[in-house]
Amino acid sequence: MPASPTAVVNLSSRLHAAEPPDETLFATIASQLETRGYAICPAALPAAVSDSLLAALAAGEGEFAPAAIGRGDDAQRNRFVRRDTIYWLDGAQPHAAAWRQWCEALRLYLNRRLFLGLFSFESHLAHYAPGDFYKRHRDAFRGESNRLLSVVGYLNRGWQPDDGGELVIYPDDDQAAGELLRVTPSFASLVVFLSEEFPHEVLPAARDRYSVAGWFRLNSSIGGQIDPPR
Ligand code: OGA
Ligand code: MN
Numbered sequence: 001m002p003a004s005p006t007a008v009v010n011l012s013s014r015l016h017a018a019e020p021p022d023e024t025l026f027a028t029i030a031s032q033l034e035t036r037g038y039a040i041c042p043a044a045l046p047a048a049v050s051d052s053l054l055a056a057l058a059a060g061e062g063e064f065a066p067a068a069i070g071r072g073d074d075a076q077r078n079r080f081v082r083r084d085t086i087y088w089l090d091g092a093q094p095h096a097a098a099w100r101q102w103c104e105a106l107r108l109y110l111n112r113r114l115f116l117g118l119f120s121f122e123s124h125l126a127h128y129a130p131g132d133f134y135k136r137h138r139d140a141f142r143g144e145s146n147r148l149l150s151v152v153g154y155l156n157r158g159w160q161p162d163d164g165g166e167l168v169i170y171p172d173d174d175q176a177a178g179e180l181l182r183v184t185p186s187f188a189s190l191v192v193f194l195s196e197e198f199p200h201e202v203l204p205a206a207r208d209r210y211s212v213a214g215w216f217r218l219n220s221s222i223g224g225q226i227d228p229p230r
Contacts, residue, residue, distance in 0.1 A: 021106070025041065025044055026105070026109040026110070026113075027113075028041060029106070029110070029190075029192050030109065030110060030113045033114065033149075033192060033193075033194070034114060037194045037198070038169065038192065038194065038198060039191070039192040039193070040181070040183060040189075040190070041189065041190040041191075042189045043186070043187070043188045044188060045153045045188040045190055046098075046102060048098045049099050049153070050153065050155060052096070052097070052098045053095065053098075053125065053153075053155055053212055054155055055095050056093060056095030056096060057125065057155065061087075061093055062088075062125065064085035064087045064125070064127050065085055065086065066079075066085055066086075067082060067085070067086045080135070081134070081135050082132075082134040082135065083128070083134070084126045084132050084134055085126070085127050085129075086124040086125065087126075087127075088123075099212060100123075103121055103123065103216075104121070106151070107121060107216055110216075116148065117218055117219070118148060118149060118216040119216075119217055119218055119219035120216070120217045120219070121215070121217070122214065123151075123212060123213060123214030123215070124212070124213060125210065125211070126210070126211050126213060127208065128205055130204075130208065131204050131205075132205070132209070133202055133204045134201060136168075136170065136201040137199065137200070138195070138200075139215060140195035140215075141196065142196050145196075146217045146218040147216070147217050148195055148215075149193070149195060149215065150191075150192070150193050150195045150215055151191070151213070151214045151215075151216070152167065152190070152191045152192075152211055152212070152214075153188065153190050153213075154186055154187060154188065154190075154211050155187065155210040155211065155212065156185050156207075156209055158187075159184060159186045159187065161184070162206065163205055163207050164203055164206050165185050165202065165205025165206075165207075166184055166185070167185065167191060167201075168200060168201050168203060169181050169183070169191075169198050169199075170199040170200065171198075172199070180198070185205075185209055185211060
């Protein structure tokens with residue numbers, strides 16, 4: 001059945017209500033991904049996105065809880081690997097709408113420009129209390145997960161160099177190879193990287209540290225069952 005005229009009007013006015021996506025930023029992310037496999041964009045998250053996520057934090061909108069790591073969760077082991085608490089943004093939170101829309105626009109852009117075949121998206125807010133860390137890890141393992149691309153945005157105003165809490169990215173698993181780069185979690189900075197390629201860790205910080213992390217996934221549906229996130 002064709003959509004009713006009212007539905008069409010509603011949809012188009014809703015599409016135009018949001019800011020048009022910043023294709024210059026998306027183009028920068030795409031070319032950095034293409035040449036190096038990661039993109040670093042300081043102060044890049046649109047204000048509508050970062051401000052609404054801050055509002056979610058200020059409103060105490062979600063229950064932050066310790067994360068599970070993989071299957072067969074073991075609380076002791078978890079606390080050794082990561083100390084942050086997280087809050088999944090499943091789409092029901094009004095304050096996460098701008099973030100999800102922005103990620104959706106990025107997904108469509110990257111699919112068009114790099115033929116990535118990104119299919120679905122999942123994301124969470126993370127709180128690292130002073131001293132919290134996330135030890136060196138990868139977001140995906142070849143053949144085990146369909147997370148292809150990781151995106152992290154930072155929500156910390158006035159971050160100082162000695163506040164710590166950097167995201168350290170490593171070139172590979174060779175411990176002797178040293179660090180590839182460190183990212184300061186300053187307000188609205190963005191990092192995008194290939195999930196399987198780069199081990200990374202979050203260093204302890206001297207103050208509360210907030211980030212939003214998301215993963216674009218490939219479609220690995222089997223037998224007509226749409227691949228469920230997480
Ligand atoms: C993660 C992660 C990085 C950060 O949640 O998997 O690596 O800087 N986060 O918060
Ligand atoms: Mn990670």
